[in-house]
Amino acid sequence: MKFIPHNYQAYAINEVIEKPEIGLFLDMGLGKTVTTLTAITELLHNRFEVHKVLVIAPKRVAEDTWSRETEKWEHTKYLRVAKVLGPQKDRKAALEKKADLYVINRENVDWLVQHYGKDWPFDMVVIDELSSFKSPSAKRFKQLRKVRPFIKRIVGLTGTPAPNSLIDLWPQVYLLDRGERLGTTITGYRNQYFNPGRRDPSKFIVYTWEPKDGAEEAIHERIGDICISMKAKDYLQLPERIDNVISVQLSPKERELYKRLERDKLLEFDGQDVVANNAAGLIGKLLQLSNGEIYDDTGETVHIHDRKLDALEEVIEESQGQPILLFYSYKHDRDRILERFKFAEELNQDDSISRWNKGEIPLLIAHPASAGHGLNLQDGGHIIVWFGLTWSLELYQQANARLDRQGQKNSVIVHHLLVEDSADEQVLKVLQGKEQGQDALLEAVKARLEEIGNGS
Template sequence: MGLGKTLSTLTAIADLQLLEDLGKVLIVAPLAVARNTWPDEIHKWDSTKGLSYSTILGSAQQRSAALQQTTDLYITNRENVPWLVEYYGRKWPFKTVVIDELSSFKSPQAKRFKALRKVRPLMHRVIGLTGTPAPNSLMDLWPQMYLLDRGTRLGLTIGDYRRTYFHPGMQSGYVVYNWVLNPGADKTIYDRIGDITISMQSKELLDLPPRTDNIVQVEMTPKETEQYKQLQKDYVLPELGDDGVTASNAAVLANKLLQLANGAIYDDDGKTIKVHDHKLDALANIIDEAQGQSVLVFYQFKHDAERILKKFPQAKRLDTGSDDVHRWNAGKIPMLLAQPQSAGHGLNLQAGGHIIVWFGLTWSLEYYQQANARLMRQGQTQPVIVHHIITKDTIDERVMTVLQGKARGQAALLNAVKAQLGE
């Protein structure tokens, strides 16, 4: 992350065009990255300014019109992939395809993967870019590698891949709940894909400023703690909202507990119930200490953003369809709110600030790492500070442990819930 994959790819395309016929070139990226990052990088560098492009975004009519243009690059978002495949069918025109954030194609059941798989034989060259290739486990690699080599290295099906490199973990009869990597299988997998993979780490190649991780702990009142424990134990809080708050299963409970730790929670009718302002007060202290420097705040739930916006009039929620990215990098937005799911990949925000605040945590290590890399990347000139506002004796502490690398993924979060229930 942060090593300039976009620029490297654009430069390679510009150079290759002088040597061979690349045909039509398609770039698939997250929406914000397709709209902002790729066009910005094309305009920014002398080596890529000569590349023309068309963005395949907006309504179906706008996308169709953009496809009619004669240009070097066609840039679209990953959600449009099924539409694009259906639009062209067997007349797929793109010989060269770049998949930015290849890890977002890690599910073999996803429509976007199935659509690209259908037209993969019609592509001559496929390039995949990602800073987090296996965010949950090496099981995530098979769909990504299949789009590159059509199963040559890791097997023609996910079943082949599983049977070769994994064995069943938890299971009930014929139902397997998780797969465990065979001893030494990781090295075998790395060897198999090594000839078409370039792996680099920014800490080895760039002289980046230091990063400081800071834990800002807040504490709930005895009454609030009692409410938290009741929800944790009984999956229900009858006294909150008109109809109370209930959690139907462990996954829902995990989200409800995270909301409660943040200071507000949705009741059964979807209404926001405010419980406390401890994290808002901690955020106010961080803003004061920043002394006018811009701050990037990551939130998880909509009611978090709404409460932050109400308390801090200078704050602006990131709209990737506007010029917010440019305004932030120009120092015109003092406090930018972003959700890691939508802003955690590909956006260049390092010019606008060096202070991150996690108001609400995400269980996803991929989203966490990618979000922090929006500032901790090439071009950053100041030491990066990452504040984590943690509510004491809540699931926040468990999630922080997950993110620190002692465990991974959604399963780890659910295990954290079970651990708290056990206590």
């Protein structure tokens, strides 16, 4: 296929070529991969400015997306891709191959740095999903930081650089410019741009950091010369997305079990004990119960109801054979869905993506963490069902973008199976509101518990 770049892609390609360090904060569907591949071909074989390129990506993206995108386009299909994946002996063998691109999953960055040490051979590094390096304490960040001086060119790709807080930007930008713009330490960055928010004074722990007045504008100005931010809505004409809530009703007995767990943080049911030790544990247990099963203290499941399975069956019937992409939360959700719907398949087979895009899988189920980045599934369908929600805004947005992206020809319908008057509704409210992430959800739970305590 011949690649004719859109104007915004041509601009981004030129920026990657001209700037040795750059962050492409391109929204889902804007073609980050082909944009980067086009720049790589120019730098490798026309300008001879780089010689060995490493791509660091989420595991499934490393397995599929980069090699598939390379083969797809006329101007990149000659590129040789070595997948540095699997057991250690396979990774070592891949590194020995003559290739243009070496693709590794981010979990093996630590191993790769230790393998090469000061003999680091990659003069260009592409970090696909730069936001996965947002923790300065993570081993993958610390190890890549060690070899950053040996990297001549670096490209960071993400659609969500700071999904929960601007604090997340520092490690990502540091890998690009080694601290030139936002400082060389996370402490200095915090002190300059943030004030302590929610904290525990007795333990000297700060849970949240609030931006100082004007901090957001100042940060954006500081990084503006090396970071390009583009939103899909500004460049693409996508079919309208329709968000739909399917209300699921519990029986009086099931509702009583829910209320008892919410009130007492303890549930005794069929001789099994379910205990929630804190607010985070409680919200998790309530979400499990809403889905139909709940883990007890020994890790065994306690079956409560099949209300969401029944609701899913109705969605499947109404869809009249149109393929459905379903996201689940817990293993017991997956197991019950696969047991109930024998035609369902999990997104874990080598050919799952190609068969889905050919329309051969009527119900494809996936955990949002395993299908959140880089998978092009828009050719296989336009219906999404959330059996259970994630409280990560990043995962929620990225998962929906598997179908709601460039190339989609139909209006994407996103069904949310929500138990009425439950934690399900609180999670969706947080995801759709301005507040983001786990902290906002915990605050919602806290407020709910206070209402119960006051007898409302």
